[in-house]
Amino acid sequence: MKDRQKSTIYDIARLAGTSASTVSYALNGRWQERRIKRDTVERIQKIARENGYQVNLQARGLRNASSGLAGMILPEHDTRFFSDLSQAFALEVRARGSCPAIVLSGRGREAQEQSVQTLLSYNVDTVVIAGATDPMPLSAICRSGGVPHVFVDHPCPDAPSVVTDNYQGALALTQQMLATLPPARPDDPGNHVFFLGGEATLPATERRIAAFRDATRAAGALHGSDQVIACGYSVARAETEIAELHARLGRMPAGLFVNSISCFEGVVKYLAAIPEGEMASTVLGCFDYDPFGALLRFPVTMVRQRADVMISEAFARLDEGFGAPSLSLISPELVSQPMSSTRTA
Amino acid sequence: MKDRQKSTIYDIARLAGTSASTVSYALNGRWQERRIKRDTVERIQKIARENGYQVNLQARGLRNASSGLAGMILPEHDTRFFSDLSQAFALEVRARGSCPAIVLSGRGREAQEQSVQTLLSYNVDTVVIAGATDPMPLSAICRSGGVPHVFVDHPCPDAPSVVTDNYQGALALTQQMLATLPPARPDDPGNHVFFLGGEATLPATERRIAAFRDATRAAGALHGSDQVIACGYSVARAETEIAELHARLGRMPAGLFVNSISCFEGVVKYLAAIPEGEMASTVLGCFDYDPFGALLRFPVTMVRQRADVMISEAFARLDEGFGAPSLSLISPELVSQPMSSTRTA
């Protein structure tokens, strides 16, 4: 408090009449190794406190070739899932006594590489990469910097990866939807189940589509490839796609598997605008979670990815230390709507 | 790529047959000041590229007493508002060419002070503090470290602060609700408008309650102090409070002003469990925003805080540089439900 400037161990040393190295050991808790008198330590600590001393972590990091920072990059904060991931990451890192540095990099390849480079430049001790657009170069960068890293959500063949068990989750969701449906008649496409949203080339969507196909096929509810509409992640696009489907069928489909919360938003917007009777019999499922999604005017089964479990698993992989490629699948949970005593026909 | 180890300017200097300082200037773009030959610069840049050189930002920061990091602390990522804030922050910082470091500190005083200390230890160039539990000590820490800082969402009397215009927002929301209500009869409390949620001692809630009082009083709809139920932010608590209110009145209130998205979640959970007729005539408002909130089975007017505007304003304050106390009010926007052609009585 006395000085406006930050004080260094040299300042403290001068005030305490000792050397800087003594101050260093006194303040970082390892003074016993150096056989420093308890008296001296306490005197130094007192002076440090009075002068508002704070270690310069840059200097320490430079010397130690490490920073005490754990870095995470993720595309955005626009969905619960990513927010939950960063929240879980922050908790875990703080519990381990280091400092989380979260970088929102956007979805561009370039930007993501940039972000990883920047983190490495700060000598982060580990990197968690969520939602990588193009994982391989990112892994290469980390490896060439010798930094342990792990991928979450979007896996990398070259590094430990933790992803939701998209196949199992989608299988469970589809089965649950089918169970509440009347059997489909092949001649009436209006009675079919549809899959909407996502990018078919991305591994997550690919697995989900596979599960959707398998489950519907097993139930005799797969009739053609037009049941899968992987139209990307845009809210507006999903809205127009569902409108088109509605028009094409002449009515709402019997079941709708929506593949991401943003598409679900588009679907719900559309549903809010049509007469309630029109969709009263549609069974809805969404592979993603939002607390309000479960509280809409119609029942929805949602799949919740377990961000906290994924993060613990990611750190478990990091703790192992080899950095060998691996793939951990985390089962998501099915969240069905709480009992709705309502629903006026 | 050649080496597994990170290379330094000294390595590059050796390979290029120059001195380290030449390399430094060649690579950081300021070589003209040092009259270094273009040939030399290009040779150095080539070698640097081939060896995967990356500046060590810790070393640079140590030397320059700055880090290129912009720090933000915020309590959690559990609501849209905070997620939007960090998203906007990240965009703004990256647009300015530095690196965002976001720290989720939780709501504890201690933890928040700790987080700010840690940021200062990394020599961050600026600090944005969102949702401070106890602003004064945080500001004191930044000031004693000589670091420009600004408060967002929860203001500090000692520093520039940017907050939502809670009074105006709540006034507009209350008025909008009252406008769609039949006039209240003083003798029938069931016809009253209620305010639910929040912590009355916090400045945001305090302002909102004031506006709620003023608007209801002006409309002759303020009858007693029991119309304000500041029961905190817990989902479960809000649910029991609304249940109790329902029981006490013998029916749902005519209007309900819900003061935060978490309380709104509790309210919606409750509403989902009662017969639809029971609440068909309740007018709902929520001071917070969630895209699905607007798509529930009943109409809701939501107040959306403009995170992006708040962040630009925060940086405008930082750019001014004096760090003098100030209070910027940002008007939120009212989001009414899109036309609902539905609602079966």
Add this chain to the structure above:
DNA sequence: ATGCTTTGCTCAATCGATAATGCTATGAGG
């Protein structure tokens, strides 16, 4: 009194980048 151990520290180098100062060729001007 001498030698040896232990205590309690100090010194100086180091991490990598930066920047003030210094040094050496070359060419121009007188």
Add this chain to the structure above:
DNA sequence: CCTCATAGCATTATCGATTGAGCAAAGCAT
């Protein structure tokens, strides 16, 4: 031919914390 300016770089100190090596004094045994 000598002086001086300039281009083009090299040297070296510095930022703050850490750490291996060392060193003086005290204690102890012989």
